[in-house]
Amino acid sequence: MKKFPRVSIIILNWNGWKDTIECLESLYQITYPNYDVIVVDNGSEDDSVQKIKEYCESRMEVNSKFFEYNPKNKPIKVFEISEDKARKGKFNRPLYEKFDVDRRLILIENKENYGFAKGNNVGIKFALSVLNPDYVLLLNNDTVVDKNFLNELVKVAESDKSIGIIGPKVYYYDFDGKSNVVHSRGGKVLPKLGLAPPIGNSEVDTNYAVCPPYDVDYVEGSCLLAKSKIIKNIGLLNETLFSYWEEVDFCLKAIESKHRVVCTTSSKIWHKVSSSIGKTHPIKLYYMARNKHIIIKNHYNVLNLSILIIYSSIDALISVIVYWIKYNCKRCVISLLMGHIEGIMNNIHTLKNQRTPILSSILK
Template sequence: MKSPRVSIIILNWNGWKDTIECLESLYRITYSNYDVIVVDNGSKDESIQKIKEYAKGDIKVSSKFFTYNPYNKPIRIFEVSENEARDGKFNRPLYEKYDVNKRLILIKNKNNYGFTGGNNVGLQFALSVLNPDYVLFLNNDTVVDKEFLTELIKVAESDEKIGIVGSKIYYYDYKGRSDIVWALGGGGVDLKTGRAWHYGISAQDKKVYKDTNKIGYITGCSMLVKKDILIRLHGFDDAFFSYYEDVDISLRAKSLGYRLSYALSSKVWHKVGATSGGDSVPFIVYIKARNHVLLVKTHGNSLNLILAVIWLLTYKHARRFINFVFLQRNPRLLIHYYNGIKEGLLRY
């Protein structure tokens, strides 16, 4: 029986160095039926050119996780404009002539549409042109194990009600170590406060292994999604732009009757915060606060919303205050935090 077809979508925004390391690790996987789609989200650096140079074999990727492979170069790049991607224009017969590890689809978006919009362009293209059974959303600042996709598919195919599967994600570098778990595929969600958190390796979190019904969401860092879900939900909700979009789509998938699950033998290493810059960036502070409120408004009730705002202005605010004022010495970040809460309340 032929393996299910998987379209792997990687979003790049001014991060070509991370992207080519991710690509080099992907082209070493053992799974045999996949497509690699890089969506450049309106990068202002030399990302497009550098990705092309990598594909030609002009840039030799160095990584502590693998040895560079010169034998699958050059990789044939199929460039697709944003308009062509949205219209489904593509020379598939020519594309299919190349081996899976010697071809790359590069979609060039005109602007930065965020995690949601950028991935949705790639998703629309994949569904209309490649007809995959699954779509895998993978962060560009990751490196994957050779068996990671094989293990994801094993879990996904084990039960027809499983709709989304996540990988076991390690820190790429945690004080020189690469064996420290960042997230077990996803985490929990508490709509009473809007809080979402990663499941790690604590005794409490390990209980989730035995009862996957307790999984609240699968992280978008490495998220394998059944095609039917993406068609019915029309992909990610663009209102989120970035952050909490993975929680939102997980909750919406569960509302359709699908289950979430982990593939704990699927290993991915993640450069945490490499793409966004973390909580020192004003926009990140703003969007996290805004989307926190937006998530509760979308999936909770009025009481949930009141409790979530109280939580944001008390417990969460105290932590933000200490971080921004005393640790980062940048109290102006609090303004962006307040504006995010306000915008979340006023939206819709």
């Protein structure tokens, strides 16, 4: 067993350089000694790439309530590569390895916005083929990490061979001025309702309590550590989802492959929830509504799927009323309806193809 297994950290950026450089500065202050930082720019339309390079060149300081800016590890060497070269594995690794872990950064520039799943997959494929890490960590660009977060994640992961995926306790970055309010301690899936509620949401954690690691259905995609051999076994993120529910799908695949998914509260990060696209953005509402149907269809039985269709029809009506009255957002209503309808119709088609006696009588 390696004392400090290699971890490749992948951060997806899309028009969010201010969040990204705060995330990077917190990462470069962690105590873990063996890691890579790979920023995948997902076809940003602002000046994200230039701003990230300015940060690395020490031309831009980062202010945060969670840490003090460290000028001593600057400049950070940026290894800038195109999406095509990343996919082909063209990279000067000998030169890269000459730099300390906190003084190097790999910047992959995707041609367009591929969404969360495909965008991250570019980075995952690159890491596995070029850097050969023991672990891959997916980290949202709108997070700030505790200096010991990675030590704790790896320590727990290494303690049990059955653990395939692990996540930390995730706090809200700012909850009415507080930084000790829990957003997630992993999550559970309620297949009949098409819901995946986070555990511990809105708990006030005055003592930053720690409990033994425990099994969950999924850990948040904002910070997900996976053993490389698990990724090679179950595959990459599901690109048909584009955005939202990808981590749920990924974790359920791991569980189905007899690997444990756990959360450890000894590791902690802070997350600016929904900062990249907003809580009521039509695109988010569409994929959130549609993708839950894909997840339940792929991972649960016919009974769950049947009940979900009924529940989602009711939920769609309620959601439309809420977004019409509360937000007066016609685009939100249309997006919600499109997502629900597409998901429901696809699942009805799936049920018809099952051709069981009970279903045949119901669907006549």
